[in-house]
Amino acid sequence: MSTPFVVAVPSKGRLQENAESFFARAGLTLSKAGGARDYRGTIAGVDNVEIAYLSASEIAANLARGAVHLGVTGEDLVRESIPDPDKRVLMIEGLGFGFANVVVAVPQAWIDVRTMADLDDVASGFREQHNHRMRVATKYINLTRGFFAKHGVGDYRIVESAGATEGAPAAGTAELIVDITTTGATLAANGLKVLDDGVMLRSQANLVASKDADWSTGARETARVILDHIAARARAAKYREVRTRFAGCNDALLSEAHQRFGVVAPFGGPTSSGMLTLHCPPDKLYALGSFLREHGAETVSVVSLDYVFDRENPLFAKLEAFLRQ
């Protein structure tokens, strides 16, 4: 048997549950071969795939090394832990969960410090007063260096922090922090505030491909099948299916509907009897239903779609283009 195609899926933490349901929604049923405590799994009906259950940060590291073909992990981890990430990995698409910002936060008591420029002023004075440089506690060392350099802040020192970063200023081990936040509750509980221009990265969970994995013909074919499931589901989620039939339904009406509501007619214009199937963005359904009735439709039905399989697979096309670079 040829070497397996490896897909890395978060085994714990904030991304785990959403990642599993993301695959399930795409019709990819993950199963752990040896039960709940097994760290290897398979996808039902897709041959020669191995699921590697790892933590989100291990997934980023394995993508960097080419040890896995595809993985689900946070953009923050990709950008922090992979040098030159845009060359080594492809973020195929944002998955709509795991939203979090990497931010610069200072004590609320620093009332005059609102921006990175204010921070720069403080940094210069700080060294003279305290005999050491201003300390920034973080695990996002590379992102911090890049962001501070971009804002011309140079007078600082990073104190590496593996956990409970928000506690560092109160504990006296740093003056400020860079960390990830969603609700802001942890920052507030620790008397910290985000600088006005201190959002370094808006992150979410991504489906990521590794350039350095073994992209044999067989591996590409497996990727095509997996991405075909995901693309079909993504396309289905963007639309609802709208059906109606009425005599006045013609191409002019259809193109007006396309202009106004962003609908597409996946199976072509109305049939000779005026039967019409449209795909419409969810937020335009009511407006479209009203429009069709104003033009003569008696009844308009709307259903949710599970999958829309297109000849085109935009996700696989993106992957192929990346691997060709």
Ligand SMILES: Nc1ncnc2c1ncn2[C@@H]1O[C@H](COP(=O)(O)OP(=O)(O)OP(=O)(O)O)[C@@H](O)[C@H]1O
């Ligand atoms: N509020 C949040 N705090 C931290 N991470 C979040 C948050 N919301 C989403 N995430 C995303 O989840 C990713 C994994 O964070 P999490 O703390 O769940 O991992 P973990 O299981 O602790 O893994 P590790 O042991 O590698 O830190 C983060 O890098 C980020 O992309």
Ligand SMILES: O=P(O)(O)OC[C@H]1O[C@H](OP(=O)(O)OP(=O)(O)O)[C@H](O)[C@@H]1O
């Ligand atoms: O803005 P909030 O909604 O308060 O979330 C932010 C907190 O969540 C994360 O920690 P997590 O709970 O993942 O624990 P960990 O540091 O042990 O991974 C992060 O490191 C922050 O501490």
Ligand SMILES: [Mg+2]
């Ligand atoms: Mg965490």
